[in-house]
Amino acid sequence: MSVMSAQTRPVTRNWGLVRGILWTALGLAAVVAMIMDLGLSPKGMAAGFGKLGQFLAAMVPPSDGGDFSRILAALIETLAMALAGTCLGVLAAIPLGIIGAKNVVRNPVFHFIYRRGLDIFRGVPALVWALIFVAAFGLGPFGGVLALAAADIPSLSKLFAEALENGDPGPVEGVRAAGVSPLLELRFGLAPQMAPIMASQCLYFLESNFRNAAVLGIVGAGGIGFELEERIRVFAFDQVAFIILLYIVAVSLLDTASAWLRRTLR
Amino acid sequence: MLELTALTKTFGETVAVNNVSLRIDRGEIVGVIGRSGSGKSTLLRLINRLTPATSGTVSWDGLPIYDLKGRDLRRWRRRCAMIFQQFNLAPRLDVITNVLIGVVAERPLATSLVKHFPATDRARAIRELEALDMVHAALQRAGTLSGGQQQRVAIARALMQDPELILADEPVASLDPMNAEAVMEALKTATRERGIPVLVSLHSLEIARRHCSRIVAMSKGRIIFDGCPSGLSHEEVERIYSGRLAGVTIASHNDLEVAA
Numbered sequence: 334m335s336v337m338s339a340q341t342r343p344v345t346r347n348w349g350l351v352r353g354i355l356w357t358a359l360g361l362a363a364v365v366a367m368i369m370d371l372g373l374s375p376k377g378m379a380a381g382f383g384k385l386g387q388f389l390a391a392m393v394p395p396s397d398g399g400d401f402s403r404i405l406a407a408l409i410e411t412l413a414m415a416l417a418g419t420c421l422g423v424l425a426a427i428p429l430g431i432i433g434a435k436n437v438v439r440n441p442v443f444h445f446i447y448r449r450g451l452d453i454f455r456g457v458p459a460l461v462w463a464l465i466f467v468a469a470f471g472l473g474p475f476g477g478v479l480a481l482a483a484a485d486i487p488s489l490s491k492l493f494a495e496a497l498e499n500g501d502p503g504p505v506e507g508v509r510a511a512g513v514s515p516l517l518e519l520r521f522g523l524a525p526q527m528a529p530i531m532a533s534q535c536l537y538f539l540e541s542n543f544r545n546a547a548v549l550g551i552v553g554a555g556g557i558g559f560e561l562e563e564r565i566r567v568f569a570f571d572q573v574a575f576i577i578l579l580y581i582v583a584v585s586l587l588d589t590a591s592a593w594l595r596r597t598l599r
Numbered sequence: 600m601l602e603l604t605a606l607t608k609t610f611g612e613t614v615a616v617n618n619v620s621l622r623i624d625r626g627e628i629v630g631v632i633g634r635s636g637s638g639k640s641t642l643l644r645l646i647n648r649l650t651p652a653t654s655g656t657v658s659w660d661g662l663p664i665y666d667l668k669g670r671d672l673r674r675w676r677r678r679c680a681m682i683f684q685q686f687n688l689a690p691r692l693d694v695i696t697n698v699l700i701g702v703v704a705e706r707p708l709a710t711s712l713v714k715h716f717p718a719t720d721r722a723r724a725i726r727e728l729e730a731l732d733m734v735h736a737a738l739q740r741a742g743t744l745s746g747g748q749q750q751r752v753a754i755a756r757a758l759m760q761d762p763e764l765i766l767a768d769e770p771v772a773s774l775d776p777m778n779a780e781a782v783m784e785a786l787k788t789a790t791r792e793r794g795i796p797v798l799v800s801l802h803s804l805e806i807a808r809r810h811c812s813r814i815v816a817m818s819k820g821r822i823i824f825d826g827c828p829s830g831l832s833h834e835e836v837e838r839i840y841s842g843r844l845a846g847v848t849i850a851s852h853n854d855l856e857v858a859a
Contacts, residue, residue, distance in 0.1 A: 507687025507753070510647060511760055512677030512704040520712055521700050525691040 392574035404560055404576055408583055411556035414474045414549070415542035418481025423535050425486050430493025431519070437497065448494075451487040459484035459542075463549040477554030481542045489538060496530045497523060529598045536591040543587055547580060600624050601646070601764060601796065606655035608641050608820075615641040617820035619655070623764075623796055628787065630811030630828075631800040634840055638820040639800035643766045646798070647676050659764070677704050680757035682786070684769035686749040690742025694733065694752050697741050698724040701759025727755040731785050747778030751785055758789055765790060767799040771806065779803075783810045804836060 397404060431437050433447050462483040466476035505522030513521065550558015557580060564572045601623040608616040616638045623629055631639045644650040646657055648664065657664040659675070667675050680701070688697045702720050703711050710716070716724075728734040731751040736744060741752060750770060757765055767786065771779035787810055790797050801807045807814055808828045816824035816831075816839040824835055 503683070503685050503687040504689045506649060507683060507756075508689070508700055508703075510649060510676055510681040510683075510687075511700050511756065512673040512675070513700065514673060514704070514708075516708070517703055517711060521689055521692070521696075521703065525689045529691070 388568075388570050391568070391570035394571065395574035395578055396571040397575050398564075398569060398572040400572070404557075404579065407550075407557045407560045408579060410474055411546045411550065411558070412543060412583070412587070414477045414554075414556050415481065415539055415546045417478045418546070419485065419535060419539045419542050421478065421482035422485030422489055422538065423531075425482065426489035426493055427531075429486065429490035431497065433490055433494035434497035435494075436500075436502075448491070451491050455487040455491070457484065459545050460548060460552065463552050463554045467553045472553040472555070474555030477546060477549040477556060480549055480554060481545065484545075485538050485542070489534065492534050493527075493531060496527055496534075500526045532598050533595045536595050540584075540588050540591050544584055600660055601798075602658045603642075603646070604656045604658075606642070606645055606657065607653050608638075608645055608650065609653050614820050616645060616652075619817075619820070619822055621815065621822065621825070623798060625796050626791075626794050627813055628790070628797045628799065628811045629813045629815055630807035631798065631815050631817060632802070632804055632807050632839065633817035635802065637817040639817055640768050641820075642817065643681070643768050643798060643800055646764075646766055647679050647681055648672060649681070673704060677701075677760050678762060679764040679766055680760040680762035682750070682753050682757055682765065682767040682770045684772045686741075686746070686753045688741040688749055688753055688756070691740055693738050694728065694741050694744070695721065695724050695737045697752055698727060698755045698759050701756045704760075724755070724759060727758050728752070730789065731755050745778070746774050747782055750774065750778075750782045754782070754785055754789060758793075762795055765795055765797045765799075767797060769800050769802065772802055779806065804831075804840075 429451075433444070433451065435441075435444055438444065459480050463477055463480035466479045466483070470476045470479070500523050504526065505518055508518050508522040546554075546556055547558040547561065550556040550560070551562045553559070557576065561573060561576050564570075564576065601621075603619055603621040606616055606619045606621075607614070619638075619642060631642060633639050641650060645652045646664070648667075652665065659679070662675075664675055689700070696714060699716050699720060702716070702723075706716070706720070725734055725737060728737055731754060733748060733751050733755065736748060736752075741749060744752065753770075765786075770786065771782050774782060783806060786797065786799070789795075799811070801811075808831065811828060814824065814826065814828050814831060815822055816835075818839060824831070824839060
């Protein structure tokens with residue numbers, strides 16, 4: 334309500350108050366209903382926090398449990414999964430992105446259906462792909478690699494297509510005027526503009542895949558996540574802490590390296 | 600000999616080029632002048648078919664250009680090189696690669712894709728750059744050069760195409776006067792040596808007068824003057840740039856007032 338109407342018609346202020354009380358009551362009722370539905374009790378909450386405290390205490394000091402080489406190998410495997418998944422995704426996304434660009438395939442109907450199709454697949458997270466691929470190809474990093482690739486392809490295709498559409502048409506026309514075939518127009522007119530943008534996007538995806546790869550390990554797709562899950566099951570929290578710390582260091586190292594690479598690419 | 604017959608191009612309601620017929624012989628440097636929007640650029644682009652015509656024909660030594668398809672059309676584009684106002688080089692590629700794009704159409708696809716060019720082509724590119732005083736920048740990225748330098752690289756690329764005709768679309772419009780003069784000189788020297796006819800659109804009447812052997816003036820898509828620079832009297836210039844046509848109809852007079 335504006336100040337003006339509140340001054341001229343004071344009745345409306347009461348309405349606002351009534352409405353406020355009504356909404357608050359409704360909100361509170363919803364919260365209570367949810368707590369009852371989920372069976373949340375203060376006793377359960379206290380017990381859970383108590384256990385969490387015990388876990389935290391068990392984490393200090395972190396220890397590799399004499400398995401350092403195995404943990405390191407798993408970490409490298411995770412990085413390899415992220416790299417392989419990203420490469421596979423990029424390889425598939427390049428042609429899919431070119432097809433999806435408005436200035437390459439000039440058919441609005443095709444373009445609309447194609448892009449919406451990509452959007453649908455973009456909604457499926459890597460974890461879901463991992464569950465499917467682990468079921469199909471068995472436990473191990475292979476399913477994880479495929480899952481990362483499958484999750485990246487729709488997003489990367491869309492990004493590549495948009496990068497192509499935003500390219501400067503001038504150089505392309507310059508190449509076309511030299512009597513060059515469409516494929517070489519792409520090679521000399523568009524690709525040089527695209528390469529740094531696309532490389533930068535690929536590095537972003539490598540970073541995020543390295544972070545996602547740990548979660549995939551937990552559903553059986555190999556790597557550091559697998560080691561982590563094993564140790565949580567046997568309550569070896571000092572080793573869990575060690576792996577988590579090592580992983581945080583590795584992730585930030587990769588992020589720094591990739592950020593530096595992206596800067597030099599510009 | 601280039602021959603345009605009854606060439607017309609419409610963009611929706613606007614008639615960019617209106618029933619233009621023109622003949623250009625070898626060795627001529629023809630300056631196309633006129634106010635902006637008079638159809639100069641479109642006329643040039645209709646010749647190498649970067650813009651498709653609405654009606655009319657273009658022929659080169661009797662070869663009907665508008666019947667060409669695919670590979671033949673691309674061969675024609677190679678034979679009539681184009682120079683652009685914004686240079687249209689690939690800014691992230693080095694200068695010599697940009698020049699080599701002029702021969703890419705005639706080389707094997709696989710080696711071109713990996714940017715591998717025969718030594719003879721590279722030597723030739725260097726010679727073209729040398730003639731334009733740009734050889735020192737051969738390995739520099741094209742995007743790092745000044746406008747005047749980029750345009751000279753673009754001329755080298757055009758000459759690399761072994762053109763039989765050069766279309767230059769406002770080649771000096773985005774350059775300062777000194778560079779504009781240098782680029783026009785370079786274009787003139789390079790083409791005079793090889794007897795290549797040039798069709799160049801210019802917004803500066805003064806540059807056109809000095810460098811062209813013949814001047815064609817356009818207004819509202821029509822040719823309203825065609826002759827040697829000395830024939831451009833004060834009255835003619837007035838007529839060209841005021842946009843008033845000789846024997847103008849009342850309808851187009853009204854258009855002018857609406858536009859103004």
